[in-house]
Amino acid sequence: MRVLIVEDDVATRKGLELAIRELGSQARSVGTAGEAARAIEDFKPEILIVDVHLPDGDGIEVFRHARESDPTRDGVVITGQASVDSAVEALRAGVSDYLLKPLRPAQLEVVFQRLTERRSLESEVDSLRDELLETGKLGDLLGLSEPMKKIFDVIRRVARSNAPVLITGASGTGKEVVAKTIHRLSRRASTPFVAFNCGAISPTLIESELFGHERGSFTGADKRRVGYFEEANGGTLFLDEITEMGSELQVKLLRVLEAKMVRRVGASQDLRVDVRLISATNRDPQQAIREGKLREDLYYRLNVFPILLPTLAERPEDIPLLAEHFRRQIEEQEKAGVTGWDPAALQMLDRHDWPGNVRELRNVVHRAYVMADGGIIRKDVLESLLPGAAVKAAPAARAPLARVAKPEKKAAASRKR
Amino acid sequence: MSDSLVALRRFFHDLATPLSGVGLHLERASRLAARGEDPSEAIGVARRELERAFQLFERGREALLSTTGESSGSA
Numbered sequence: 001m002r003v004l005i006v007e008d009d010v011a012t013r014k015g016l017e018l019a020i021r022e023l024g025s026q027a028r029s030v031g032t033a034g035e036a037a038r039a040i041e042d043f044k045p046e047i048l049i050v051d052v053h054l055p056d057g058d059g060i061e062v063f064r065h066a067r068e069s070d071p072t073r074d075g076v077v078i079t080g081q082a083s084v085d086s087a088v089e090a091l092r093a094g095v096s097d098y099l100l101k102p103l104r105p106a107q108l109e110v111v112f113q114r115l116t117e118r119r120s121l122e123s124e125v126d127s128l129r130d131e132l133l134e135t136g137k138l139g140d141l142l143g144l145s146e147p148m149k150k151i152f153d154v155i156r157r158v159a160r161s162n163a164p165v166l167i168t169g170a171s172g173t174g175k176e177v178v179a180k181t182i183h184r185l186s187r188r189a190s191t192p193f194v195a196f197n198c199g200a201i202s203p204t205l206i207e208s209e210l211f212g213h214e215r216g217s218f219t220g221a222d223k224r225r226v227g228y229f230e231e232a233n234g235g236t237l238f239l240d241e242i243t244e245m246g247s248e249l250q251v252k253l254l255r256v257l258e259a260k261m262v263r264r265v266g267a268s269q270d271l272r273v274d275v276r277l278i279s280a281t282n283r284d285p286q287q288a289i290r291e292g293k294l295r296e297d298l299y300y301r302l303n304v305f306p307i308l309l310p311t312l313a314e315r316p317e318d319i320p321l322l323a324e325h326f327r328r329q330i331e332e333q334e335k336a337g338v339t340g341w342d343p344a345a346l347q348m349l350d351r352h353d354w355p356g357n358v359r360e361l362r363n364v365v366h367r368a369y370v371m372a373d374g375g376i377i378r379k380d381v382l383e384s385l386l387p388g389a390a391v392k393a394a395p396a397a398r399a400p401l402a403r404v405a406k407p408e409k410k411a412a413a414s415r416k417r
Numbered sequence: 418m419s420d421s422l423v424a425l426r427r428f429f430h431d432l433a434t435p436l437s438g439v440g441l442h443l444e445r446a447s448r449l450a451a452r453g454e455d456p457s458e459a460i461g462v463a464r465r466e467l468e469r470a471f472q473l474f475e476r477g478r479e480a481l482l483s484t485t486g487e488s489s490g491s492a
């Protein structure tokens with residue numbers, strides 16, 4: 001990381017320069033706005049640490065100028081005179097932090113490390129984006145079809161924000177995988193991701209699971225329990241099957257989202273939480289509202305960013321890619337030497353309707369893998385697993401199918417030798 | 418803002434600068450020493466900055482005492 005320090009006091013300037021080098025970055029320091037303008041051109045800093053008051057100008061103006069030529073630059077402003085006006089001006093100019101003199105080395109280290117961590121996360125997002133363009137992969141999501149390209153685009157945008165997301169889609173379309181990918185691409189990537197399925201637990205217990213409880217707050221509460229909101233503090237909480245939550249609890253959830261405070265069952269005080277909420281349902285939300293399964297006010301609060309996942313039948317061109325991806329995953333775990341696919345077997349996958357979506361495909365691939373007994377996955381194995389697909393007419397071969405089938409040809413050829 | 422408040426703000430601003438130098442250079446000295454390297458230069462800068470802070474502090478005290486009519490030498 002290249003860091004430019006702009007500070008007129010020599011001892012502070014040199015102290016900062018050496019401290020930044022100690023933290024593993026390249027640092028250069030100058031004492032005036034004029035020198036800073038030249039150093040921005042030559043040194044091309046990624047981060048600027050600027051004093052507000054410079055002998056020949058304003059440090060915030062220096063940063064603003066640096067951002068004009070490269071909007072990805074970050075800035076930290078330092079000043080000996082705190083004022084609301086200069087803080088507001090600094091934030092408007094896009095600086096990440098505002099430090100007051102006298103500078104404490106520990107404080108500087110925290111601010112600097114937070115900044116470099118965020119920048120490295122952003123660079124990870126960039127590399128994931130490149131990976132996506134090359135391989136059709138975003139995190140654990142896979143797809144080259146148009147519907148998935150649109151989903152990837154939405155995920156990348158949503159990941160930058162802290163706003164709530166509501167994922168809708170049929171069972172098995174990968175709602176939790178999408179939620180995890182959003183978390184992984186977000187600034188919260190290094191913080192907890194906690195998933196909770198509201199449909200998997202008795203409605204009477206959901207409140208204590210989500211918000212926690214105090215000892216003795218109800219029969220059986222023999223010790224204090226931290227809820228999922230507290231566990232996810234600083235990170236992301238994924239609430240699946242949100243419409244299975246009772247209406248009364250939906251009101252409490254709405255309150256938590258608005259106040260950013262939770263109260264354990266039986267507690268008398270609220271606790272502040274910083275949680276990004278991603279929720280999901282396999283129902284049509286509008287219909288769930290009409291049926292009284294989802295409160296309308298909560299829906300609007302959750303649905304800041306809606307993501308509707310396509311069924312597998314709506315993106316059939318991704319089936320061979322996904323099938324091969326799952327085969328590789330399973331091969332890594334089980335190492336049975338199942339090295340690829342018979343092209344006719346892949347065509348059969350293409351003929352099935354996949355009502356259970358990606359989850360069903362993964363299960364079928366796993367069973368086929370086990371039954372293949374080494375070598376490649378052949379058509380006859382799939383005929384027994386997908387009897388309906390065996391009699392359906394084959395669709396025209398798609399590009400990903402041809403691509404996935406290539407390794408199989410090599411495998412078959414090598415066996416003949 | 419009254420003149421005395423302006424002077425006070427100025428005083429804190431001036432004092433904060435050498436104190437930053439003291440903090441940064443002492444931290445550097447301690448890191449150098451921990452690595453078995455010579456920290457004397459960093460300690461020297463920290464000492465000079467501390468001296469600057471003392472001078473500013475004393476000047477501030479003189480100014481304060483002169484406005485209240487007391488002598489800086491009184492016990």
